Amino acid sequence: MPEGFDPEADPVCWIRNGSGLVGWGEAARIETGGADRFLEADERWRRLVANMEVDDEVGLPGTGPVAFTSIAFSDHPGDSTLVVPEVIVGRRGGVRWITTVGDGRPDLRPAPSPTAPGEVRYEDGDFPATRYRRAVAEAVRRMRDGAEVDKVVLAHDLLATTPEPLRTRYLLDNLSLRYPDCWTFAVDGLVGATPELLLRRAGDEVNSRVLAGTAWPRPGSTQRQLVTELVDSAKNRGEHTHAVRSLARELEPFCKELEVPTTPEVLRLRNVLHLASDVAGRLDPTLAENGQAGLLRLSRAVHPTAAVGGSPTGRAIELIDELEEMDRGRYSGPVGWQDADGNGEFGIALRCARLGEDDGGGSRARLFAGCGVVADSDPDTEVAEAAAKLLPVREALEGMR
Numbered sequence: 001m002p003e004g005f006d007p008e009a010d011p012v013c014w015i016r017n018g019s020g021l022v023g024w025g026e027a028a029r030i031e032t033g034g035a036d037r038f039l040e041a042d043e044r045w046r047r048l049v050a051n052m053e054v055d056d057e058v059g060l061p062g063t064g065p066v067a068f069t070s071i072a073f074s075d076h077p078g079d080s081t082l083v084v085p086e087v088i089v090g091r092r093g094g095v096r097w098i099t100t101v102g103d104g105r106p107d108l109r110p111a112p113s114p115t116a117p118g119e120v121r122y123e124d125g126d127f128p129a130t131r132y133r134r135a136v137a138e139a140v141r142r143m144r145d146g147a148e149v150d151k152v153v154l155a156h157d158l159l160a161t162t163p164e165p166l167r168t169r170y171l172l173d174n175l176s177l178r179y180p181d182c183w184t185f186a187v188d189g190l191v192g193a194t195p196e197l198l199l200r201r202a203g204d205e206v207n208s209r210v211l212a213g214t215a216w217p218r219p220g221s222t223q224r225q226l227v228t229e230l231v232d233s234a235k236n237r238g239e240h241t242h243a244v245r246s247l248a249r250e251l252e253p254f255c256k257e258l259e260v261p262t263t264p265e266v267l268r269l270r271n272v273l274h275l276a277s278d279v280a281g282r283l284d285p286t287l288a289e290n291g292q293a294g295l296l297r298l299s300r301a302v303h304p305t306a307a308v309g310g311s312p313t314g315r316a317i318e319l320i321d322e323l324e325e326m327d328r329g330r331y332s333g334p335v336g337w338q339d340a341d342g343n344g345e346f347g348i349a350l351r352c353a354r355l356g357e358d359d360g361g362g363s364r365a366r367l368f369a370g371c372g373v374v375a376d377s378d379p380d381t382e383v384a385e386a387a388a389k390l391l392p393v394r395e396a397l398e399g400m401r
């Protein structure tokens, strides 16, 4: 085994319904920050792969060297990370492949199941739900007073501690079993299962799954009632329209064709239901070939969509900076993987937690959740919606599968 390579160490991961990529070890790491983080990451990644000797017999998106990527939500501080694993195991449909980078050698013995981290305790994070409620009320007040914002997404955090070490794989196993239709991910300590696809690029094809507008089970409510409530709610439809328009507006200049559904579908998950629109496009061939439409560059253009920022974007970001009393870090930023050709998949890092060690030998996890706020939002309802969005990670921490 090459030095530093431990197949039982925490993996990087991007899987959905059993397909995707899992990687171990670290052949290279790129760290960027600030407003130029996307461009700098793109340039450094391209320089890195240009200097690699690659022997790729499969030649499909995701074969050859891959950078697992997690980009900060905000420009400041904007700390973002790309990890190039030494060993990557990929699976798409019936095809499986293994990529090794440098001296990495695959060790495909099944690793033992990670043990539970013990009883989970929760406490306030940097921005507790009580203060979050006040921030939502303030945003609503300003919108009703005619502030130039139609929608702003505000989020809060929650701290979990465990007495024993919390292994990334423990969370990944639990999340992927309960949320198989979501993209279960882990990159540099950020672990979650997101239902929202920011962008997928495969050659000249681009796709996105835009979500905004949420309902969640209440005692006594049936699925059917929830679907009707969601679909008939002018508030949810309005929030959704902002999100779809923002994505389409920024993606269009890169495309020769772009299909945007006129009515959203309903995506049903265990914890929530969302209004969902699957957008599909074909890239302008010149841009696709000259490197101007690689996944990182496309993501730079569309991030943050109104699903996690707001509308209009600039004013919404100012309001988030003012009212949200925490740094989101990489929560609600692009997360996923890309290959040497700029193909790959980035989700929006939602339903996730940032893991860290605890002084006492256990672990800490900082969970995040947010909601789109519009002029007719009710602060208590938004707090309840955020609580429903925290459930996937809470239940995974607590061992539910």
Ligand SMILES: C=C(O[C@@H]1C=C(C(=O)O)C=C[C@H]1O)C(=O)O
Binding pocket: 153, 155, 196, 211, 212, 213, 214, 239, 274, 307, 308, 332, 350, 351, 368, 369, 370, 371, 372, 373, 389
């Ligand atoms: C911000 C989050 O979710 C986003 C906000 C939604 C909404 O406000 O309805 C729905 C899905 C996501 O786009 C989150 O999960 O933290």
